[in-house]
Amino acid sequence: MSSTIYDIAREAGVSIATVSRVFNNNPKVSPATRDKILEIASSYGYHPRAQAQSLARRKTGLITAIVPIISNYFFMEVLAGMQDRLAECEFELQISNIKTSGEVRGDDVRQQVEDIFKRGMSDGYIVVSIHFDDQDWEYFKKYETPITLIDEYYEGFDSVSVDSVEGAYTATKSLIDQGYENIAMLCAVKDSKPVIDRSNGFRKALEDHDLSFNEDHLFTGLDTERDGHTELNGYQAMKAILNDSNSYDAVFCNSDIQALGALKAMKDYKKTLPIISFDDLSFSQYLGLSSMRQPMYQMGNIAIDKLTNRINQPQIDVTHTVFSPELIVRNSSFEDAFSPDPAEDKFSADKG
Amino acid sequence: MSSTIYDIAREAGVSIATVSRVFNNNPKVSPATRDKILEIASSYGYHPRAQAQSLARRKTGLITAIVPIISNYFFMEVLAGMQDRLAECEFELQISNIKTSGEVRGDDVRQQVEDIFKRGMSDGYIVVSIHFDDQDWEYFKKYETPITLIDEYYEGFDSVSVDSVEGAYTATKSLIDQGYENIAMLCAVKDSKPVIDRSNGFRKALEDHDLSFNEDHLFTGLDTERDGHTELNGYQAMKAILNDSNSYDAVFCNSDIQALGALKAMKDYKKTLPIISFDDLSFSQYLGLSSMRQPMYQMGNIAIDKLTNRINQPQIDVTHTVFSPELIVRNSSFEDAFSPDPAEDKFSADKG
DNA sequence: CTGAAAGCGCTTACAG
DNA sequence: CTGAAAGCGCTTACAG
Numbered sequence: 001m002s003s004t005i006y007d008i009a010r011e012a013g014v015s016i017a018t019v020s021r022v023f024n025n026n027p028k029v030s031p032a033t034r035d036k037i038l039e040i041a042s043s044y045g046y047h048p049r050a051q052a053q054s055l056a057r058r059k060t061g062l063i064t065a066i067v068p069i070i071s072n073y074f075f076m077e078v079l080a081g082m083q084d085r086l087a088e089c090e091f092e093l094q095i096s097n098i099k100t101s102g103e104v105r106g107d108d109v110r111q112q113v114e115d116i117f118k119r120g121m122s123d124g125y126i127v128v129s130i131h132f133d134d135q136d137w138e139y140f141k142k143y144e145t146p147i148t149l150i151d152e153y154y155e156g157f158d159s160v161s162v163d164s165v166e167g168a169y170t171a172t173k174s175l176i177d178q179g180y181e182n183i184a185m186l187c188a189v190k191d192s193k194p195v196i197d198r199s200n201g202f203r204k205a206l207e208d209h210d211l212s213f214n215e216d217h218l219f220t221g222l223d224t225e226r227d228g229h230t231e232l233n234g235y236q237a238m239k240a241i242l243n244d245s246n247s248y249d250a251v252f253c254n255s256d257i258q259a260l261g262a263l264k265a266m267k268d269y270k271k272t273l274p275i276i277s278f279d280d281l282s283f284s285q286y287l288g289l290s291s292m293r294q295p296m297y298q299m300g301n302i303a304i305d306k307l308t309n310r311i312n313q314p315q316i317d318v319t320h321t322v323f324s325p326e327l328i329v330r331n332s333s334f335e336d337a338f339s340p341d342p343a344e345d346k347f348s349a350d351k352g
Numbered sequence: 353m354s355s356t357i358y359d360i361a362r363e364a365g366v367s368i369a370t371v372s373r374v375f376n377n378n379p380k381v382s383p384a385t386r387d388k389i390l391e392i393a394s395s396y397g398y399h400p401r402a403q404a405q406s407l408a409r410r411k412t413g414l415i416t417a418i419v420p421i422i423s424n425y426f427f428m429e430v431l432a433g434m435q436d437r438l439a440e441c442e443f444e445l446q447i448s449n450i451k452t453s454g455e456v457r458g459d460d461v462r463q464q465v466e467d468i469f470k471r472g473m474s475d476g477y478i479v480v481s482i483h484f485d486d487q488d489w490e491y492f493k494k495y496e497t498p499i500t501l502i503d504e505y506y507e508g509f510d511s512v513s514v515d516s517v518e519g520a521y522t523a524t525k526s527l528i529d530q531g532y533e534n535i536a537m538l539c540a541v542k543d544s545k546p547v548i549d550r551s552n553g554f555r556k557a558l559e560d561h562d563l564s565f566n567e568d569h570l571f572t573g574l575d576t577e578r579d580g581h582t583e584l585n586g587y588q589a590m591k592a593i594l595n596d597s598n599s600y601d602a603v604f605c606n607s608d609i610q611a612l613g614a615l616k617a618m619k620d621y622k623k624t625l626p627i628i629s630f631d632d633l634s635f636s637q638y639l640g641l642s643s644m645r646q647p648m649y650q651m652g653n654i655a656i657d658k659l660t661n662r663i664n665q666p667q668i669d670v671t672h673t674v675f676s677p678e679l680i681v682r683n684s685s686f687e688d689a690f691s692p693d694p695a696e697d698k699f700s701a702d703k704g
Numbered sequence: 705c706t707g708a709a710a711g712c713g714c715t716t717a718c719a720g
Numbered sequence: 721c722t723g724a725a726a727g728c729g730c731t732t733a734c735a736g
Contacts, residue, residue, distance in 0.1 A: 018723080283609070
């Protein structure tokens with residue numbers, strides 16, 4: 001096994017306390033001994049063992065992000081936002097993935113999350129895109145550990161999220177304002193949290209504009225992988241929309257990743273409907289896909305800020321940040337969705 | 353602070369050794385005391401602290417994946433492969449991101465990786481898409497810790513990778529076989545490892561078929577984010593290819609993410625060139641993009657297998673798995689790239 | 705089946 | 721500026 005603080009202390013002819021001080025940047029060590037210790041440590045490849053430090057310090061210097069395996073594109077962009085903020089502070093990020101779909105039941109999900117809290121591996125936790133009812137969140141209070149929620153809301157924990165209902169409303173209203181009256185919604189698995197919110201916003205927009213709504217307006221594909229947030233599901237659902245006897249004239253789509261499949265279905269079946277999607281993933285710009293932008297990067301930033309604040313001051317008031325998603329209009333909003341953009345030079349300059 | 357093993361032991365009227373045995377599933381505990389302890393533990397929300405266990409056991413039960421921040425789509429799919437394998441064994445995954453581009457120098461990258469090894473937080477490490485010369489890898493041997501390389505080759509460590517040179521050769525040869533004679537390569541940052549390999553394969557294919565090659569055949573965009581593996585870089589590079597006086601008749605593209613930008617550039621400028629890309633990300637199927645498939649999921653599987661084997665048996669021989677990427681032909685291989693596919697029902701059944 | 709005790713590798717007042 | 725010692729929360733032979 002590799003060397004310990006005792007080996008270094010012995011070799012340097014000092015106590016382990018002094019070695020420890022050097023690695024903790026304690027200024028009260030004479031430069032001479034410091035240099036000597038550093039040199040010896042380096043030759044042994046010695047560095048204080050992380051777990052031993054955690055135990056002695058009673059803090060781990062770790063933040064854990066708890067993320068469903070199914071969250072990929074959304075999480076990737078959130079992750080970037082977390083990383084850039086983390087680079088400026090003393091915490092390291094660890095990511096724990098949990099299963100939330102497939103044969104997994106809700107209780108199971110709660111158990112997985114609880115196990116992570118129990119192990120007490122981190123100083124704080126960021127829980128991303130995991131949805132429980134208030135009672136379950138309340139239950140986790142007993143761990144008395146800092147928790148920040150992303151893409152979820154519970155009054156008892158700091159949170160940062162996007163108003164999905166409003167976003168869906170905005171997207172749908174935009175299509176209505178363009179003159180469409182028979183709009184379908186391309187959903188994922190219908191009892192998943194984002195779909196519930198977004199279909200509620202969709203419904204409300206229709207009703208507010210005296211357009212009838214019923215369950216038939218809601219389409220989804222057979223593929224239930226990742227709760228239906230897949231290209232394949234979007235392809236299947238779009239195919240159903242195009243072939244539906246109730247010929248729709250526009251589509252609000254639950255997610256960009258599904259929209260990708262939907263666009264392909266439109267191509268394959270040679271019918272184009274205006275479509276507005278939800279997420280605004282980085283590649284959507286390159287597909288000419290209109291979408292409701294979620295400020296994912298920024299959400300990652302904010303979550304780290306909230307969590308580190310709470311770790312440092314456990315008693316401060318809980319705060320909630322709720323973004324209103326912004327509509328980014330691109331070609332897919334229109335019937336000529338597949339005609340090329342005018343070849344401006346915007347892409348040479350615009351890194352968005 | 354939350355409760356410790358002492359609290360539970362006191363409450364149950366037993367020694368801490370017995371409590372410990374219960375949580376370690378030691379069969380030599382009477383059912384009665386076991387039940388009692390479990391009940392008390394549950395009411396306290398008690399669970400052995402991970403760091404304390406690691407210290408006492410002299411192993412952490414953790415595997416760390418070391419990943420450049422810039423690796424996203426590729427890593428996401430590798431990650432899925434790791435997770436599914438990990439679910440079957442006793443290790444947990446932790447992910448450490450390091451900076452490899454921007455103002456970061458090679459020494460810096462080495463230092464970041466070394467710091468992770470030094471902290472000794474995990475029982476083994478999977479290093480993904482990080483490239484050093486043999487000397488640097490050899491240097492890491494001194495940590496005597498299990499290491500598996502993904503997307504990199506060094507004889508001293510277990511590894512799983514794809515033959516990029518061969519893949520580029522295959523892609524280029526395919527275009528040549530289709531009759532194209534003036535082929536451009538759409539590169540990312542030219543001194544990055546994948547680009548070096550792929551441009552070598554590209555060059556070799558041209559030369560083997562008596563087509564001239566020079567540096568002018570290599571294009572890249574101005575955007576150097578993620579070493580140029582961005583949609584924007586692909587857009588910029590494709591624009592340059594289309595406008596080049598040496599009018600090219602086909603393109604081999606360094607990565608799918610860049611191809612996305614390239615496809616948009618072709619649309620915007622209303623010129624279509626056959627294009628074959630590299631990666632075969634999950635969405636490429638929906639873009640009709642031909643690509644050299646890297647078996648990313650499988651690479652994740654294999655890396656976990658190799659690493660856990662080595663953790664359990666440190667002395668076994670080093671093994672290397674090198675995949676030959678497979679050409680997946682789709683519409684983009686042809687000049688009519690943007691015509692829709694025949695609308696087969698394949699997408700209803702094919703989850704690939 | 706259970707307990708006393710040593711040990712894992714550190715940090716951090718406290719005393720000097 | 722430095723050391724002796726207690727403590728962090730566990731596990732695991734060893735002895736019974």
